Amino acid sequence: MMEIDSRIPVTIVTGYLGAGKTTFLNHILNQTEEKVALIVNEFGDIGIDAQLIEQTTEEIIEINSGCICCNVRKDIVDTLSILAISREEKMIEFDRIIIETTGLADPAPVVQTFLMDKEMVEDYYIDAVCTLVDARHISNHLDQQGEAINQIAFADVILVNKVDLITQDQLTDLRNRLESINPTASQKICENSRIPLGDVLDIRSFDLQEKIKVNPDFLNNHHHHHDDEISSLSLREERPLDMKKLNLWLSFLVQVQGERLYRYKGVLNIDGVDHRFVFQGVHMLFAGEEAALWGDDDRVSELVFIGRNLDKKSLTEQFEQCIMS
CATH class of the missing domain: 3.30.1220.10 (CobW-like, C-terminal domain)
Known part of the structure; x- marks a missing residue:
């Protein structure tokens, strides 16, 4: 009999500035039947993204004044700890955590948080790291060898967004380039950040042991x-x-x-x-x-x-x- 994992799944949403992350979050929140606790990270003191999230019954927590992967990493650990305790004591209800990083974030320290902190390992598991890319502009960002390429390297799922703005040949070249950077990530094509939820939620893509059960090769x-x-x-x-x-x-x-x-x-x-x-x-x-x-x-x-x-x-x-x- 398979043991049920009682930990809370975490979906990390990343992508360069303008890739369509907020639209993607609105799509998830409007379509899912799960109760979601959403953590939104913004670099400035004023949170804009949280204001752009359409009104739902979800818990929305903002972490501002810095990048989630740098000086406010302690903030996210504290936030997640409080959420886990609040959920256990029935103060709030949620089925999943979604973390939206700023477009300038390196996903690595966020991922490491769920691997190295004992409390995080006991309470949460990473379901997937989803990276959105702007099909029309991502090649220029990749040429600059900056955060955009790091975000793709860490992805479990790459959402190639805004494909209606490029030709089929350009899309083929882009997909080949993305695969050359990260051959183990699955690529999903979308317009306006719309994607079947089954392609991005409850896929346990970060869990290597679970992944090889589904696809040993x-x-x-x-x-x-x-x-x-x-x-x-x-x-x-x-x-x-x-x-x-x-x-x-x-x-x-x-x-x-x-x-x-x-x-x-x-x-x-x-x-x-x-x-x-x-x-x-x-x-x-x-x-x-x-x-x-x-x-x-x-x-x-x-x-x-x-x-x-x-x-x-x-x-x-x-x-x-x-x-x-």
Whole structure:
């Protein structure tokens, strides 16, 4: 019998300025039957986005005077703690948290909050990181190598919005570029930020163990050549891995290259272990655990790294050193 996860799902909505995040939030709030607690982060002292959210019965909490990924990170932890306590004591009711970051936010510290804080891990889980992109203008933002490219690198779902403003050839080129940056994210095409809710809610896209149950081959992508500083590397190996060597390598990796590693995840075949070993990391923080039994499935290790200026040759060679001799 499957154990029911009583934790609160969290959807993180990010995207560069003007991508359509507020319109997307209004779409969700108008369509969902869930009760949502919405946390809106704005960079200035005056909150505008919360005023643009259409009137609902939802809880709306503003965090202003800074970016949620920087100096107000403590504020979001405090806010989430209060919400969890209030929900437990029946003071308020909600089924889901949605966090909208400012268009200038790096999603990494927000994601890390739910991986490193014990209280957050006990009360919440990340359902998905949804990144909206403005199909007409995103290429210029990507060329600048700024926040927009980081937001795409961290996405579990990329919503390619405003596709009615570009040609089919431009859309094809854009989708190829987005895939080269983040091959494991699913891409959804939309106009006016409208998307079936089933594509973005309750998909447990950030939960690698759950994701491989649905699609065991989702890591099986082998793109290696990219033009952007942010790129991905996929590694696949059928021979079993040495757990001791693997631990030493990953520990070394996060210490030396952690700041350049935006997201990394994998399903590994460990020598002498009958269970899959599932791990994922964000910058210098990573965690792993035993998952489902291999059973009759092919025992294959698959890893994906997404980061800035990846030394793909070195990473590949270091990974090969972890293969059982």
